[in-house]
Amino acid sequence: MSKHTRKGANSRARKTSHKSLHLPRGLMLVVLCAGVVIGGIPWLMNRISRTTYFPVKKIMIDADSTLHKDKILAVSGLYPGMKMTEVKPNEVRKRIEAMLWVKSARITRILPGTVKVSIVTRKPIAYLGLETVYWIDEDGAVLPLSRRQAMRIPLLFGLSDTVTDSTGRVRLSSESIQRVRAFQSEIKQFDRTMPDRISQVDFSKKGDVAFSLADGYEVNVAELDLSAGLKRLDRLMNVVQNEQDSVRRHHINLCRNNLAYVW
Numbered sequence: 192m193s194k195h196t197r198k199g200a201n202s203r204a205r206k207t208s209h210k211s212l213h214l215p216r217g218l219m220l221v222v223l224c225a226g227v228v229i230g231g232i233p234w235l236m237n238r239i240s241r242t243t244y245f246p247v248k249k250i251m252i253d254a255d256s257t258l259h260k261d262k263i264l265a266v267s268g269l270y271p272g273m274k275m276t277e278v279k280p281n282e283v284r285k286r287i288e289a290m291l292w293v294k295s296a297r298i299t300r301i302l303p304g305t306v307k308v309s310i311v312t313r314k315p316i317a318y319l320g321l322e323t324v325y326w327i328d329e330d331g332a333v334l335p336l337s338r339r340q341a342m343r344i345p346l347l348f349g350l351s352d353t354v355t356d357s358t359g360r361v362r363l364s365s366e367s368i369q370r371v372r373a374f375q376s377e378i379k380q381f382d383r384t385m386p387d388r389i390s391q392v393d394f395s396k397k398g399d400v401a402f403s404l405a406d407g408y409e410v411n412v413a414e415l416d417l418s419a420g421l422k423r424l425d426r427l428m429n430v431v432q433n434e435q436d437s438v439r440r441h442h443i444n445l446c447r448n449n450l451a452y453v454w
Contacts, residue, residue, distance in 0.1 A: 245274065245275040245276075245302060245303050245304055246271075246272050246273065246274060246275070246304055247269065247270070247271055247272060247273050247274070247275060247278065247304055247305075247306055248271060248303075248304035248305065249271070249304060249305045249306070250264065250269050250270075250271065250305075250306050250308070251305060251306070251307040251308065252264065252308045252310070253307065253308065253309045253310065254308075254309075254310035254312065255312055257292050257312045258290070258292055258293070258310065258312060262290075263287060263290070263308065263310065266286050266287055266289075266290060267283050267286060267287055267308060268282075268283060268286060269283065269306055269308075275300055275302065275303075275304065275306075278298070278300055278306055280298035280299070280300065281298075283296075283298045283308070284296045284297065284298050287308065287310065288358075289358050291313075291334065291335075291360070292312050292313050292334070293310055293311075293312060293313070294311045294312060294313045294328070294330070295310070295311045296308065296309065296310050296311075297309045313328040313330075313332055313334060314328055314329070315327065315328055315334060315342060315344060316328060316329050316344060316371075316375070317344050317345050317346070317347045317371070317392075318336075318344060318345070318346040318347065319333065319346075319347050319350065319363075320346060320347065320348045321333075321351060321353070324336060324346070326342075327347070327363060327368075327371075329372070330362070330368070331362045331363035331364075331365075331367065331368035331371075332360055332361075332362050333353060333360075333361040333362060333363070343387065345386075345389045345390060345391055345392050345402075346390065346391045346392070347371065347391075347392050347393075347394065348391065348392070348393045348394065348395060349393050349394035349395025349396070350363055350367045350370070350371070350394050352364040352366070352367055367394070370394055370400075370414065371394075373414070373417070374392065374394075374400055374414070374417065377417045377418055377421065378421070380418075381418070381421040381422075381425075382421075382425075385404075388404050388405045388406065389402050389403070389404060389405075390403050390404065390405050391403045398413060398414055398415070399411060399412065399413055399414060400412060400414050400417070408428065409442045410424060411442075412424070
């Protein structure tokens with residue numbers, strides 16, 4: 192009799208345990224929302240991937256006219272009809288950023304069926320004289336010239352040391368691009384209008400930089416003394432302009448401390 196009693200107790204215990212698994216619908220919704228909060232988007236996308244819902248219906252490409260949207264779409268591997276969970280943002284981003292004119296890309300999945308591709312293109316900051324003339328951007332990426340676009344930017348010489356990165360992109364060496372950035376930063380701080388007036392910059396001499404201004408000045412200055420040299424240049428240009436001489440081009444050498452040569 193005692194054995195039968197124990198079996199009945201176990202049966203009641205199993206029934207009680209089984210009943211406790213049935214949660215109210217409201218509580219189930221709370222648990223689902225908690226799963227989204229704790230597990231995040233990957234957890235939600237994993238649940239969606241088990242269904243046939245949410246196909247890609249629209250692909251939005253936000254890029255300027257430098258890039259053809261059809262080519263971006265082909266490189267991305269995206270196409271209407273694929274499942275949203277088949278879109279791997281990191282993989283798509285890497286494919287697009289391997290394109291020559293792409294600086295960065297961001298891929299966003301927007302439920303129920305939209306994928307947005309946002310692209311920042313490379314902007315040339317100067318012409319670069321190598322075996323032929325190219326453009327370079329602020330990261331030192333070497334870019335081919337475009338016949339459709341003429342730009343008012345300086346021509347750089349004396350920076351022939353280029354490297355090829357892991358993506359096959361040709362760039363200026365880190366030392367060379369650092370020299371260009373330092374020069375441009377000092378020039379902008381000194382006079383915001385001066386970058387538009389510089390026509391050529393020569394970095395061929397280590398430690399010195401020579402640049403030509405559109406109004407007829409050719410200047411040599413020490414790179415380590417660039418800030419002080421530009422201040423002396425400003426004073427000298429005022430003196431030279433006040434002389435009202437007939438010389439159309441002035442050569443100014445500021446490579447010696449507290450000395451300047453003008454001819």
